[in-house]
Amino acid sequence: MKAVSHEAQGRLKIGRPVAIIDIGSNSVRLVAYEGLSRAVTPIYNEKVLCGLGRHVATTGRLDDEAVDRALRALARFRVLCDTMQVSEVFVLATAAARDASNGPAFLEAAAKACGQPISLLSGAEEARASALGVIAGFYDPDGMVGDMGGGSLELVDVQGSQVGQGITMPLGGLALQDVSGGSLRKAQRIVREALERAPEYLENLHGRTFYAVGGTWRALARLHQAARDYPLHVMHSYIIDPDDGLDFLHLVEEADSKTLKDIESVSEARRPLLAYGAIVLEEIIRLGEPKEVAISAFGVREGILFDRLDPQTRERDPLLAAASDLNLLRSRSPRHGVELCQWTEAFIRSIDLPETEHETRLRRAACLLADIGWRAHPDYRGEQSLNLIAYGAFAGLDHPGRAYLALSIFFRHEGLSPDKVSSRIKTLAGPRLIERARLLAALMRIAYPVSVAMEGVLPQAPLMARGSQVVLQLPSHMGPLANERLTGRLRALGKLLNMDPVVEIQ
Structure with missing residues (x-):
């Protein structure tokens, strides 16, 4: 009896999986990908909403309970990566660990928990990685990338494969909730004043696409789809018209989140942040006047992997x-x-x-x-x-x-x-x-x-238009294929084009 192979046949032979562990201000997430390629495909995705960035803006410290949750999640992720035989694990940390006084101590403990060195991204590095993620996820993008996390907002211009100079601002959902004391009116004032201090970024957005990156904005887009009874529940490249977006975002800011349609699809930990995400996006639309808002499921993680591809692979569609x-x-x-x-x-x-x-x-x-x-x-x-x-x-x-x-x-x-x-x-x-x-x-x-x-068959059987005829040419040895079924389908094509069907046996 022939031996049965137990190697997975439904996976590409592109080496062992690679993984990203993203230590963010709101969530700690593991995404393992099939391998390093132009079209990366996740084989496992898990997040834990730890809230590391909660209260950092006012206390200057990472919350002890949030740190404990994060370390437990990282230890779990280490085991999962070992189980999947991941070849490379890239661990990155962003705003919360960057801004907190106990951030260095946390990162040292985190590195031990996950068994990997941790890259602490600067605001500029985070903006660049987000832009590369959008380049990885969109065909020939042109506009402004906005990555809103729990602790910060990054804005960076992108055109084709070119990334502009990025800016980071403390306008993440948790940070806004913290410094505003839970007041949406105060949060709106903070956001507007911060964005007005960066006019060159929003002026460049006028009439172009705003690429919205981040879990809070994806959650808002999911609710927008539900409110509009949209037929395709796919987040990536979902387009929101700015005028319609302003009406919807205002509704989110004013309404009790429990009354929003499909709110059950948003995790309870993220629901309080929806209004803050709506405030930031509303101000960007008002000040930047984009032609459209495109939701991106690609961001920092995909940008980090895209940056590791060789130039020829990066250029692939x-x-x-x-x-x-x-x-x-x-x-x-x-x-x-x-x-x-x-x-x-x-x-x-x-x-x-x-x-x-x-x-x-x-x-x-x-x-x-x-x-x-x-x-x-x-x-x-x-x-x-x-x-x-x-x-x-x-x-x-x-x-x-x-x-x-x-x-x-x-x-x-x-x-x-x-x-x-x-x-x-x-x-x-x-x-x-x-x-x-x-x-x-x-x-x-x-x-x-x-x-x-x-x-090897189609090159021998060309199909072409000749005057008012649509002609299928078959070599003599393939002549018996011209049965009623095939000629019927040729007639259907001719009907679409208002042309006469012909089969020629060569």
């Missing part, structure tokens, strides 16, 4: 990197996905269909993801693929793009009728991307009966 990884892990023939990209590209050129750079990225990603649902029951491949893609851990992808990718693969399995899918996800995609998804699905529905998802 994060969406295509993630799609390539899933193609490798879940497709019947990964090379077929690459060939499908090329095959569809040749057809798009032949019909002279305008395609923006963003649409090209999306089409290529969809081709790489087209076969990831093949192991599911045939009746549910469309639905399962849609869910895998719509809720997948993708970077460099906005929410309309998610909807397009999910719809493309859904239509590939379920047929081209738009009535088969929820109107909510269609609304998210918009008319243009829906039609692009149907067209790509129609191409895929021709490609798979010809190639059976195997590599």
Whole structure:
């Protein structure tokens, strides 16, 4: 009997896991990633809300009880990293340990608890790491990164892969709660005065994107989604219109947090900080006048890992990197996905269909993801693929793009009728991307009966437009493939394009 391998087949062969332990002012968190890559994927994530930064602004010291909770969490994280056989653990500490008089003693004890040296980031280093996290998580970002933690707020300009000079201010949720004595009116005055002293940062934000980093702002975004009945419960790249955001943030500041819709999704320890996060974001919107607020699930931790990549890897498109990884892990023939990209590209050129750079990225990603649902029951491949893609851990992808990718693969399995899918996800995609998804699905529905998802076949069977005809060319040895099923799918493509279908046997 052949020996059975117990090595995980669903993980990339990119070395052992790496981990970040983030000792923040509000939480202490461990995130272990599959490995060091352009599209980092967490394999374990745990946080403990310790509140290290509570009262530091007024007492100058880390609370003894919070220190004890943090040390216990770090000892636990050490065991977990050993269990996962993590190759490298990066431990970082930020504002609370930086500002407290007993911070050095805490860091010494913390290093013993987790068994690793600890990097105490300066405000500038924290701002830079947050900006690198946004670069890792967004495609060609342009705007201002704001990272709000428990103890501080970092602001830093980002444009493409370029990071500007950052600034740090003591405007974290716990710090504001502390120095304001729990008065939201006083906290608002503190925030406004602090931001008005940094006009050059907010002036540069005008008409650009504000990238909101931090757990409190993600929690606010989750509540905003619930209040607007938003169809896709994914935080990363969720966009809030500034005018709508101001109305919602004012509501959060005025309301009892217990009455907010979906408040149960926010931990009890974080709920008191929501109003302070709302105050800071409201003042940034009022003073900076961004065109939009984009929520980022990527921040300091991902920035630290991104900074360790070689320049060539950093330049890779994060969406295509993630799609390539899933193609490798879940497709019947990964090379077929690459060939499908090329095959569809040749057809798009032949019909002279305008395609923006963003649409090209999306089409290529969809081709790489087209076969990831093949192991599911045939009746549910469309639905399962849609869910895998719509809720997948993708970077460099906005929410309309998610909807397009999910719809493309859904239509590939379920047929081209738009009535088969929820109107909510269609609304998210918009008319243009829906039609692009149907067209790509129609191409895929021709490609798979010809190639059976195997590599080396599609290059022999080009599909092209010729005048008013859409022509599939098959070599003579593949002629028997031109059955009723295949010709029916070619007719469906022709109907979409108002062209006549033709199969040519070479």
